[in-house]
Amino acid sequence: MAQAMVASAFTAPHVTEFLTVDVTATMDLIERLSGSREFEGVKLTPLALVGRAMCAAARRHPGVNASWDEAAGDVVRFGYVNLGIAVATQRGLVVPNIKDADLLGLRDLAAALGTLTDTARAGRATPHDLAGGTMTITNVGVFGVDTGTPILNPGEAVILAFGAVARRPWVVVGPDGTESIEPRWVTQLALSFDHRLVDGELGSTFLADIGALLHDPAQAFVWG
Numbered sequence: 001m002a003q004a005m006v007a008s009a010f011t012a013p014h015v016t017e018f019l020t021v022d023v024t025a026t027m028d029l030i031e032r033l034s035g036s037r038e039f040e041g042v043k044l045t046p047l048a049l050v051g052r053a054m055c056a057a058a059r060r061h062p063g064v065n066a067s068w069d070e071a072a073g074d075v076v077r078f079g080y081v082n083l084g085i086a087v088a089t090q091r092g093l094v095v096p097n098i099k100d101a102d103l104l105g106l107r108d109l110a111a112a113l114g115t116l117t118d119t120a121r122a123g124r125a126t127p128h129d130l131a132g133g134t135m136t137i138t139n140v141g142v143f144g145v146d147t148g149t150p151i152l153n154p155g156e157a158v159i160l161a162f163g164a165v166a167r168r169p170w171v172v173v174g175p176d177g178t179e180s181i182e183p184r185w186v187t188q189l190a191l192s193f194d195h196r197l198v199d200g201e202l203g204s205t206f207l208a209d210i211g212a213l214l215h216d217p218a219q220a221f222v223w224g
Contacts, residue, residue: 026046048109055081058135082133083102091123098112160191168183172184193206
């Protein structure tokens with residue numbers, strides 16, 4: 001872990017951007033789905049929704065799902081998303097990944113996420129689980145942390161830090177334009193990206209799209 005993080009930090013030019021999002025609609029959706037027949041036996045967490053949003057945003061911005069080939073001096077784009085999840089274990093940080101996460105529905109993604117993290121924490125992650133990741137989420141919110149500046153997993157172009165989801169005062173604009181302050185579920189997202197592959201416009205629009213889906217999950221129907 002130490003060698004990989006040092007190599008990444010001093011090889012890839014990191015840029016980190018931040019976004020604060022009202023995720024009340026996402027939290028309401030989780031509450032409804034968790035009590036449904038379709039999700040019986042599956043623990044649905046906000047992290048699963050973040051993973052789903054990240055995969056959907058990557059479909060709109062395929063340039064973020066890439067790696068830098070040092071020998072060729074060129075960008076390699078992946079035709080699949082192997083979604084890495086940073087997991088703290090007794091042996092240190094490991095990043096197993098969900099293969100072809102972009103092809104999974106929300107239920108299957110939530111189930112795969114639960115299995116992957118349980119396996120990693122038990123020290124049973126295999127080399128196959130750890131190899132081949134294309135982008136990563138680090139869930140710092142599970143520790144009550146708002147945000148951070150994550151270091152890229154080696155060979156990947158982006159990593160998203162998902163902060164704590166908490167009740168905060170938020171300015172809400174009504175249909176008639178009237179503003180009011182209401183308690184809402186709010187989180188902070190931090191996206192670090194490799195500036196050799198991802199410029200500011202691409203990184204910003206990718207992060208904004210993740211935030212848009214978490215603010216309004218119904219937006220996924222518009223995107224297709």
